[in-house]
Amino acid sequence: MIVRIIAWLRGHMFFVKIVCIAVLIGLIVGDLFVPRHHPHFLGDIIPGFWAGFGFIACVLIIIISKWLGTAFLFRPDTYYSANDAKPSEGEMK
Amino acid sequence: MIESLHAGSFFFHPALLFFLGACILPFIKGWVRNVFIIAVPLLSLALVMVLSYGTHWQVQIAGVDITFGRVDRLSLVFAHIFCLMSVIGSLYGMHLKDNWQHVAAWGYVGSAIGCTFAGDYLSLFLFWEGLMITSVCLVWLRGTEESLRAGYRYVLVHTFGGLCLLAGIFILYFKTGDLSFGPMVEGVPVAAWLIMIGFLLNAAVPPLHAWLPDAYGSATVVGSVFMCAYTTKTAVYTLARAFAGYDILIPLGVAMALYGVVYAVLENDTRRLLSYHIISQVGYMVAGVGIGTEMAINGACAHAYAHILYKSLLFMGVGSVVAVTGRSKFSELGGLWKYMPWTFVFTLIGGLSISAFPFFSGFVSKSMVIAGAWQDHLMWAGLLLTLASAGTFLHTGLKVPYFIWFNREEPPFTPPKSEAPWNMLAAMAIAAYFCIMLGCNPNFLYSMLPYPVDYHPYTAAHVMESYQILLFTMLGFFLLLGKLKPKALIGLDIDWFYRKGSVKFMAFCRNVPAAIDNTFITNLHKTVALPLLRFCSRMSSWHDTKVVDGFVDGSADRVLRLSRYLRPFAQPGSLSKYLAGMLTFLATTVLAAVTLALY
Structure with a gap:
């Protein structure tokens, strides 16, 4: 089962890459909407x-x-x- | 509920179960032996859950109180994970025909548990040395030339640490007269430093760390699974007990966390890479102990608990690959995904847990330590520890799975016919379950910690922060993949000083003192010593002939001459002369007596 999933992912590398890049962009965009309570550092701002x-x-x-x-x-x-x-x-x- | 289990006054030492079990194990066979291998650790785990708080099993030896059973929240959380780990490790090694590995492993686990319940330094030292002796057996049982050598180095280094600890204990006893094992007392700096060095060596703090990758990379497959759990975490426990809040531990811990990450880049051996990540992860715990706030101590304990599970999972995954393929170097592995998929999944779970992915165990424990640093306004510490956690994901989460299971289309050797044995997979599945369970239900862990926990890891900002760091680390990994291709190289570490250094020292002894002996000393003999000796002998000969002989001969000559003068008078040789002489003497005597009588 796992072998089949991995083989499928390996066969669709382009799709996997697009999804990964979308997730990365989504993370940065999503960060704009995250509430921050106790900023300790630049990273929290x-x-x-x-x-x-x-x-x-x-x-x-x-x-x-x-x-x-x-x-x-x-x-x-x-x-x-x-x-x-x-x-x-x-x-x- | 947990509290009510620990009420009352029940105590039986769990270490004793392991020691007794280790004595019985070689004599049983078949299914009974397999059941026994699981039953003993399970029984000890159950036992730890119902031990009562307080001090038990106290004896007095020569006026010193020895406490074998000090039970409190701090010792219980470590004893709990030690027992849980022994269940997993014993199951993992169940297929072994070699009972001695189990015997050594149980002795090792028992010693670690003995350390956690030790209430004084003497019993602590007893079990501390037990840890070393039993664990080196796990290295030697591999039976290779390399493991034999690594084992000897391991013993030497740990003997040094043990001696430091013992010296500290002696000084402490003579200064304070008290050996109870608790927060270090003020006013005995030398003892405190020596004891701390002993603990730090077992915690593998650089520069006292090189024994760890050396031994763990050479131990048996099952042995390294056990070893990755106990020695360093026992040291973390002792540090938390005695040195909580010692500031020096913060920079040491942060340096450790980064040191392990840097060396993991250089490492080509799978188990040695994981060993460097033990150093890195224990760095978080040491830093947490150094920060010393309730939050940070909780974090150190929680991280030790989670770490034992995910690190053993990683060692089990990689160990299965070593056991099945006989290879442990990245440059000789790759392309195994078709052949060992379950091992891959479990190892990946371990990798995600150690990297502190949300919903895996590392996330709920590591972040406590970092939050402790932020809370204590140690910005540099928090930032560097976060940096190290990116490196952790880079290696353990990405490099290990990628270069073992992917990288190549097919393995560069005859592919294995099957996965690891079922018991190995089952042990990995249990560890993986706990990794995910702790991540999703952190209260299971938090309820066991020494102090009440007021910490919530799952805030939106924190989860977001973690995903950003980790996934962008992944981006960097795949962009720089070319730089990370494994090569058959090793990175020099501190052990160079005693591995190469000792050779150089022997070469030095052979070359320099020998050369001095051959050239200088030999010449010195010819040019200075021999002439001096000859001169002395000449002088003594002259003295003998002129002074001694002159004196003896001269006096003999005088005696001879004197006797020649006296001879005609003393020894005339004719009877008439003797008679005349005697009469003369008699007449003279009588004359003299008469003269005296008259006057």
């Missing part, structure tokens, strides 16, 4: 603030993490195993 926040947060997290990874942290995934196998060799590269 500006409509659509959290949409921008979510998008920017996602992009920032990916870019900063990837940068940290490529600049400093990435190693081949055999990094430790090569070391475990031959402890006398010191670092791999």
Whole structure:
């Protein structure tokens, strides 16, 4: 049953995308009509603030993490195993 | 209704059920064993529901009060979820032929429950170490070289934490003479810091966190399902008990929440990614404990409760994939949607719950912590925690399902013939049910929290805010999908210092001191030590020949000469001369005596 549903969705990708975009637009438009009781922060005043926040947060997290990874942290995934196998060799590269 | 169940004075320690059960389990077989595996956790869950408030099972050992059964609202909410989780985890592992995993897991659960009911630091420490010993068995039972090594690292790191805790307990006892486990007393800063370090290590607060992805990524499939629930949440409980309102915990918790998110981007191993998200999620709880208001403590407890359910659900989903396909790396997975659809649905429910989608469990608990931060005017904390929750959805809600079940048309290996075993699916279904149930009926959870709850998560503004953040995160994910393609890489973490650092240290020992020994010390021997020794021996030889021999020989020479002078008188050699000498001596003596007598 689930396989059939997923297969159908995958077969109608264009439709799925249109629905998703409609939902995203609907969220921003809908935000204009939401009552706000105890505004703590800009996000509780500006409509659509959290949409921008979510998008920017996602992009920032990916870019900063990837940068940290490529600049400093990435190693081949055999990094430790090569070391475990031959402890006398010191670092791999 | 809940209150009336806990009235009276009934207490039987639920941990004892698990310990006894673990002793009996290896000796039973067949359907009896399967029933037993479910019955013991269920019985303990029922037991926790009817325990009476108060302190029970107190003994005095060497003048120190030991309390095994301190029951209050804070300990009950943790004991409740620990027992519920043990039902789910035991069901998940029921198909295993290997009873030892269940034995270790029950020992582990019992220790965690022991910690929650411990009323003093000594019994807490006892169960605290029990947690470590039993959980490392769950790592070692995987039986691979990698898990063996990871287990040893796990033991070493936790031994360090345990020793810090023990040192703190000793100092506390000698300063105050009191070992009761409650809010930390004032005036013993060293003890407080040491105890806190012990707790923070188990809560996996950076930089004391690297044991977590290391061990959980290497444990058995069932083992990691258990481990993701207990160690860190026990630590959250102890922090909430002893260090509620300690400001230092707020930045630590927020840093944790973000740290886990950043490292999750870099991770290629499914279970290690989920492990980093444990760190991230426990960050919310630690921050909540640090804020320390009733709302925030409630939030930390609620989040621990919800977290155990959805995180175990995620570990169960991913664990099923590992069990069925034997693979755990994103770069080796994909396209499984046709073959493991139910596992996909359950994992997705876990992903939506951890991401705090409205109507899933994370929404009603995580937002309490963030609301606690807003309420306490900690704007930066609230904002950064919200940022981390976007990252949570990015990875656990999107990356995990997408790269395991989609990404490719077909899996890059022979597709599995069937889904996971029925008991695994059933356990996932129960966890998924609770995830949705808590999201839709938060009062079930709120009624168990330590303080009365005056919080309503389902306001239009809050639901709108959550949907905006999450769905626009999804937009960002699909736009940047290319950047997230998994590669066979790992990200270095703090464990580098003891995994590579120890190798470097050994290499250093081999190279530097050995080189110093070979070149400098050897040369020193040749150029300084040997000539010095030779000089000394020459001097001693000269002294021997000139001084000692001169003295001895000289005195012998004198004696010889003197005796030669005396010889003609003392030893003349003829009887007449001896006689003459003796008579002379006698005559002289008599003469002298007569002379003396006369005068």
